[in-house]
Amino acid sequence: NAGVTQTPKFRILKIGQSMTLQCTQDMNHNYMYWYRQDPGMGLKLIYYSVGAGITDKGEVPNGYNVSRSTTEDFPLRLELAAPSQTSVYFCASSQGRVNQPQHFGDGTRLSIL
Amino acid sequence: DQQVKQNSPSLSVQEGRISILNCDYTNSMFDYFLWYKKYPAEGPTFLISISSIKDKNEDGRFTVFLNKSAKHLSLHIVPSQPGDSAVYFCAASAGNTGNQFYFGTGTSLTVIP
Numbered sequence: 001n002a003g004v005t006q007t008p009k010f011r012i013l014k015i016g017q018s019m020t021l022q023c024t025q026d027m028n029h030n031y032m033y034w035y036r037q038d039p040g041m042g043l044k045l046i047y048y049s050v051g052a053g054i055t056d057k058g059e060v061p062n063g064y065n066v067s068r069s070t071t072e073d074f075p076l077r078l079e080l081a082a083p084s085q086t087s088v089y090f091c092a093s094s095q096g097r098v099n100q101p102q103h104f105g106d107g108t109r110l111s112i113l
Numbered sequence: 114d115q116q117v118k119q120n121s122p123s124l125s126v127q128e129g130r131i132s133i134l135n136c137d138y139t140n141s142m143f144d145y146f147l148w149y150k151k152y153p154a155e156g157p158t159f160l161i162s163i164s165s166i167k168d169k170n171e172d173g174r175f176t177v178f179l180n181k182s183a184k185h186l187s188l189h190i191v192p193s194q195p196g197d198s199a200v201y202f203c204a205a206s207a208g209n210t211g212n213q214f215y216f217g218t219g220t221s222l223t224v225i226p
Binding site for chain 1: 115117119124145147149154155156157158160162164202204206208213214215216217218220
């Protein structure tokens with residue numbers, strides 16, 4: 001019962017470095033999402049995908065890129081890490097578009113120093 | 114601009130009593146609402162949802178009430194158990210833009226044995 005798997009769980013980056021946060025799901029969900037959660041705040045949508053090859057921006061996309069080459073995988077790329085990107089990142093997936101709850105991974109805690 | 118608000122950052126209740134968590138929203142286009150539960154170092158887990166065509170939805174010890182005229186929803190947990198201690202997020206979406214959920218900032222519930 002893997003569900004949504006995120007790697008790594010923790011990472012410390014230096015300013016200007018790049019990295020990719022990995023997300024994979026085994027539920028054959030078409031819809032996948034990336035959120036960030038800052039301390040004391042709700043989750044903010046960064047990017048989402050409605051299927052392989054299709055991605056779109058969410059509420060806070062600046063500084064990030066995504067790709068969706070398969071149904072299972074939805075990696076999030078930070079090209080030039082900045083301290084403002086220090087956050088906890090959650091990946092989620094859902095079965096459908098409307099009125100379907102999202103299933104979340106356990107998050108990646110990222111610190112930019 | 115926080116479209117979904119949870120004004121109580123924390124709540125403490127005695128075991129066996131009722132827990133009431135509140136959530137307000139500003140966007141009248143929201144028509145689907147969810148509650149998620151989150152333990153430390155884990156991702157949010159879907160708890161219960163309600164569509165705007167209903168004013169109440171019940172699942173075991175959990176009941177969600179929706180007051181559309183007041184743009185307010187609440188989650189009732191009866192009876193509260195120590196294992197319910199977690200952070201609870203409400204989230205909302207509009208059917209015509211169902212890819213984006215807007216999350217509140219969360220309420221940390223502590224159930225005291």
